Amino acid sequence: MRSLVRAAERVIDALAVLSFTGMFLCVLVQVILRYGFDRPLVWSDELARYLFVWCAFFGWIIAARRRSHLAITVVVDKLGPRGQAVFSLISAIANVAFCIVLGWYGLQITQRNVDIDTVALFFTFAAVYAIVPLAAVAVGFHALADARSALARLATSKAAA
Numbered sequence: 001m002r003s004l005v006r007a008a009e010r011v012i013d014a015l016a017v018l019s020f021t022g023m024f025l026c027v028l029v030q031v032i033l034r035y036g037f038d039r040p041l042v043w044s045d046e047l048a049r050y051l052f053v054w055c056a057f058f059g060w061i062i063a064a065r066r067r068s069h070l071a072i073t074v075v076v077d078k079l080g081p082r083g084q085a086v087f088s089l090i091s092a093i094a095n096v097a098f099c100i101v102l103g104w105y106g107l108q109i110t111q112r113n114v115d116i117d118t119v120a121l122f123f124t125f126a127a128v129y130a131i132v133p134l135a136a137v138a139v140g141f142h143a144l145a146d147a148r149s150a151l152a153r154l155a156t157s158k159a160a161a
Contacts, residue, residue, distance in 0.1 A: 099140035106132030
């Protein structure tokens with residue numbers, strides 16, 4: 001199971017790099033062709049926007065995995081181990097709830113756009129929106145792992161008390 005998780009993490013990291021690189025190249029080529037040759041591409045702006053969306057969601061997944069989201073911990077730092085565990089558990093439960101809501105609505109918007117084509121590209125808007133429920137599931141799993149960890153810390157702090 002651990003090797004499957006590690007493989008999924010590597011795939012997500014690679015897709016994040018690819019989406020960012022694709023976005024960067026689309027913008028670079030567009031600038032060069034537009035201002036250097038006065039021959040802009042029709043599709044590169046649109047593709048860059050969609051790759052930016054995917055890149056942002058991949059970043060969210062990676063930040064959730066690394067637990068590197070921005071946080072203000074002034075209050076939490078003043079709590080003891082038990083209080084910190086309770087706060088972590090509440091935070092993880094809120095994250096799971098958010099992921100459920102986002103996944104549900106993301107799935108609905110993806111399904112509604114299966115037959116709507118993008119303006120200049122060869123795929124439908126469902127491909128653009130598909131990252132929303134996928135990211136919600138991935139981040140939801142990380143939040144469940146955080147909840148499990150918080151419960152374990154809570155149990156050890158109870159036993160120590």
